[in-house]
Amino acid sequence: MNQTEYIYLQYITQNDRTGLQKIYSLFLPRIAKFIVANGGNVHDAKDVFQDAIVIIYQKARKDDFKLTSKFSTLLYGVCRNLWGNRLQKVSRRRVTFLEEDKYKDVVADLDNVMEKEEKSKLLWMAFKQLGAECQKLMQLFFGKKKMVEIVEVMGYSSLAYGKKRKYVCKERLVKRIKESEEYRLMIEN
Amino acid sequence: MEQLYEQIEAYLSGTLSTSEKAAFEGQMATNGDLAKEVRLHGLLQHEMGDVEKVALRTQLEEIGGAFDLSFIEAGGGFEEEDLAMEEGLFVVENLDDFLQNIVKQALMERTPPNPRLERKRLALVKSSVATEVVHPKTDVLCSDAIHFELGQASKQTVRLVLQNAKGKSMGIFQIPANQSTYTVSLANAVLFPSGVYYWTLILEGVPVVGRFFVCRGEDVERMVNRAL
Numbered sequence: 154m155n156q157t158e159y160i161y162l163q164y165i166t167q168n169d170r171t172g173l174q175k176i177y178s179l180f181l182p183r184i185a186k187f188i189v190a191n192g193g194n195v196h197d198a199k200d201v202f203q204d205a206i207v208i209i210y211q212k213a214r215k216d217d218f219k220l221t222s223k224f225s226t227l228l229y230g231v232c233r234n235l236w237g238n239r240l241q242k243v244s245r246r247r248v249t250f251l252e253e254d255k256y257k258d259v260v261a262d263l264d265n266v267m268e269k270e271e272k273s274k275l276l277w278m279a280f281k282q283l284g285a286e287c288q289k290l291m292q293l294f295f296g297k298k299k300m301v302e303i304v305e306v307m308g309y310s311s312l313a314y315g316k317k318r319k320y321v322c323k324e325r326l327v328k329r330i331k332e333s334e335e336y337r338l339m340i341e342n
Numbered sequence: 343m344e345q346l347y348e349q350i351e352a353y354l355s356g357t358l359s360t361s362e363k364a365a366f367e368g369q370m371a372t373n374g375d376l377a378k379e380v381r382l383h384g385l386l387q388h389e390m391g392d393v394e395k396v397a398l399r400t401q402l403e404e405i406g407g408a409f410d411l412s413f414i415e416a417g418g419g420f421e422e423e424d425l426a427m428e429e430g431l432f433v434v435e436n437l438d439d440f441l442q443n444i445v446k447q448a449l450m451e452r453t454p455p456n457p458r459l460e461r462k463r464l465a466l467v468k469s470s471v472a473t474e475v476v477h478p479k480t481d482v483l484c485s486d487a488i489h490f491e492l493g494q495a496s497k498q499t500v501r502l503v504l505q506n507a508k509g510k511s512m513g514i515f516q517i518p519a520n521q522s523t524y525t526v527s528l529a530n531a532v533l534f535p536s537g538v539y540y541w542t543l544i545l546e547g548v549p550v551v552g553r554f555f556v557c558r559g560e561d562v563e564r565m566v567n568r569a570l
Contacts, residue, residue, distance in 0.1 A: 195411040295390035
């Protein structure tokens, strides 16, 4: 594959803001049009687009990843697949889009990652609903920062209070996850 | 409950003593809810502890949130579904050929074909726009500067006019006599907001025209859709 195609992967693996903005500018409108034409809205489109980039990130950060198609074809393929899966869940019917064959090979070895990412997505959605303070606190906590450090960064008055806040925020997070339909399905399976 | 969380966290981080660990695992074996709870906490630690991925998600969230797609909802967007997507976007490798084509195309659009005049014009302007990315469907070449290289330096001052899509003059520049190259910077976002522009050079009484795009921020696609 042409080296210029790899630049997009670099933008993603390096979390390069300008590069990522370029990816959004170049590819999101077309994917949004596809999703809007297939029963979604622009929020669904942004959501699917973000998930697709994270899925590609998961693959691309492994050293042995090789592009077998243009980056745009891969991105489009993953988005189609994610959107198809979501429609399928809602309608409980198999969903096939036009030109299925063209994208089948491109995303064939991504099935596993896509499934894992759907779980990860569930946690992220719950996390996003937390307030700013809890988000920051949870990020520090899961990032394995020591409690004393967390207390300092967050500007809490004492270690005991920091621990209390950590518990309250985590409780909220866990509660939101458990309330979601996806979690129920995940546990059932 | 708070104590339970502490216990689960201690178990997951491996800080329980051997006997505490055995006792905890014994509880999990008989208590399905506890086992589920531990799995969920483990999954959370695994996912949210992936600091780089969380940073990427956070960044994507910001970029996506700021990205305006209202033109898609309004029924705008692209007519041909797969063309540009399939082709991807390409970087111009041979700028000269590409520019010759643009000049040629602009000439065709603006004047009835006249082979003799066309040859003369092409000989006079060797290249124009500098840089970056081209959209295959729309021919958009996003410029941050336009650079002119005349086939030969003119004996007189050459006038260069830049106009926006509505024909409003954005500036008139003089290329001094005996100078064969000239560059206009498009860095000023106030003077040159996103949009399509036309340049006209009057060379020995013969107008030569071309088109360029200025793309700023994230509204490139929208701007292109509006402009064409």
